Each structure stands twice: as structure tokens, then as C-alpha cells.
Amino acid sequence: MKALETQGISKGFAGNIGVKRIQALSDLNLQIDQGEVFGFLGPNGAGKSTSIKILLNLIYPDSGRATIMGKDVKEKEARRRVGYLPENPYFYDYLSADELLWFAGRVSGIDKEELKIRADMLLHKVNLQKARSRHIRTYSKGMVQRAGLAMALIHNPDIIILDEPMSGLDPLGRKMVGDLILDLKSQGKTVFFSSHILTDIERFCDRVGIIVGGELQLMDTLDNLLKNNATLEDIFLKVVETAGGGNEA
Ligand SMILES: Nc1ncnc2c1ncn2[C@@H]1O[C@H](COP(=O)(O)OP(=O)(O)OP(=O)(O)O)[C@@H](O)[C@H]1O
Numbered sequence: 001m002k003a004l005e006t007q008g009i010s011k012g013f014a015g016n017i018g019v020k021r022i023q024a025l026s027d028l029n030l031q032i033d034q035g036e037v038f039g040f041l042g043p044n045g046a047g048k049s050t051s052i053k054i055l056l057n058l059i060y061p062d063s064g065r066a067t068i069m070g071k072d073v074k075e076k077e078a079r080r081r082v083g084y085l086p087e088n089p090y091f092y093d094y095l096s097a098d099e100l101l102w103f104a105g106r107v108s109g110i111d112k113e114e115l116k117i118r119a120d121m122l123l124h125k126v127n128l129q130k131a132r133s134r135h136i137r138t139y140s141k142g143m144v145q146r147a148g149l150a151m152a153l154i155h156n157p158d159i160i161i162l163d164e165p166m167s168g169l170d171p172l173g174r175k176m177v178g179d180l181i182l183d184l185k186s187q188g189k190t191v192f193f194s195s196h197i198l199t200d201i202e203r204f205c206d207r208v209g210i211i212v213g214g215e216l217q218l219m220d221t222l223d224n225l226l227k228n229n230a231t232l233e234d235i236f237l238k239v240v241e242t243a244g245g246g247n248e249a
């Protein structure tokens, strides 16, 4: 059984008056194995976040189907074992990271004892122990991002979907996210994430997909792609150029 799957997903967005409709995704077919770390790449406007939102049932495709562990994403049960970090995490400003994790954990049905242990462990991992009692409105961008990462993992999900988890992080934060992803992998979790930071992807992905203009252009193992001393950057630039650039171009 695949951890994540999209079958023939297409999605368009209506433009403003006088602006033509945007075809964000065209016939997207993705299959992500259990235990795999998958990097989803593509230029700005390529359709990465749209795909992710469809996988989480936050927006709906015009056609096609998305499943998590074989279940349609429309089923609540399918989403129960998934952790998600949105592209621009936004939280109630007057909560502290502690309260955020408490709230998220209780909503996910974790008992109080376990929640305390997991919150301590995650706040330590994302390096927010010192700031854990401060309101999130006093956090820097990278700190908000790290709080979001802890929140995505609070219920110990099996499948973790991260939309640009390194965005806004300093090199230490990026390394922390990389280590966290490798840690999740070693626990047999499935990680699906989008990123523009190709060197990070080279470090810890099993497989990558490159999407341009809503169409998947390439999907292969990192080992295969890099076997002829090519860099992911070379490959990425070539694929994007061959496909004629992104939606925003
Ligand atoms: N709510 C919306 N209304 C109209 N157009 C949208 C909407 N959401 C996304 N789009 C368009 O769909 C296309 C794909 O956007 P998406 O956010 O999926 O790209 P992305 O690959 O995540 O880009 P980035 O790397 O910049 O985050 C873009 O052309 C974008 O302008």
C-alpha cells in the first residue's frame, strides 16, 4: 500500500475579471512509498503547495483522487496519522509554544502524560525550550517556523507533509530540520516535503519529483539522478528550462 497517492489530479483556479484561469495542476500522478523521504521540487508557482493542500483535503481537485494509506483524503480517518507544516504557518499570537502544543495535542486526542513528554522532547528538538512560555507574537520568523514543526509532529504521525520546512531558517535551523527528517526516516516514517534548497534535498531524500507549470516532469531516486556526478541543481535547471519555465514566468 502506498503512503500517499494522487491519481490524475487536475486543479484550476478562476482568475480575476479579465485574468485568465490558472491551471495549477494537470493530471498529477504521484506515488509515495511508506518509509520514504520524498522531495517535491519546482519553481515558484509550479503547483507544489496546491498538491499538498489537496493531499490534506484543504482544497479539492477538479478531477482525480488523492489517498493516504489507501484511504480517500476526504475520509477523516485518512488524515488522522498525518502531520502537516503549512507554507506560512500562522498561529494564535497570544498562545505560547507550550500552549500551542498543548492545544494541538489535546485536539489530536493525546493523553496528558504523553503530551507533556512529547512537548518537552519536541521543543528541545526544535530548540525552543527557552522561548516556550513566550507568546508566539514575540517570536522571530524562524522561531514561528520551528513552533509549526513541533506542532506538526506532536501527535507522533506516521506521515509527515512539510511545505518548505527550511524556509526562513538560519543554517543551524536548516541543519536541525534535516536531522529531524533523518530521525523520522530512521523511525520508518514517511516524509513528503517541498523545498527550494537543493543541497538539503541532496542530503536526505530517497526520491525527488520535479513539477513545472502544474505538470510532473521527473520523478526518480536521488541515487539514479546523481550517479553521473550531476548535481541536483544542474538537473533541476535543465528540467525547468526544457519544460519552459514555471507558471509565474
Ligand atoms: N487560491 C488561489 N487562487 C488563484 N490562484 C492560485 C491560488 N492558489 C494558487 N494559485 C496559483 O496556482 C499556481 C500554483 O501555486 P502553488 O502555490 O501551488 O505553487 P508552489 O509550487 O507552491 O510555489 P512556491 O514555490 O512559490 O510556493 C500558481 O500560479 C498560483 O498563482
Ligand SMILES: [Mg+2]
Residues within 6 Å of the ligand: 048, 049, 050, 087, 163
Ligand atoms: Mg508553495
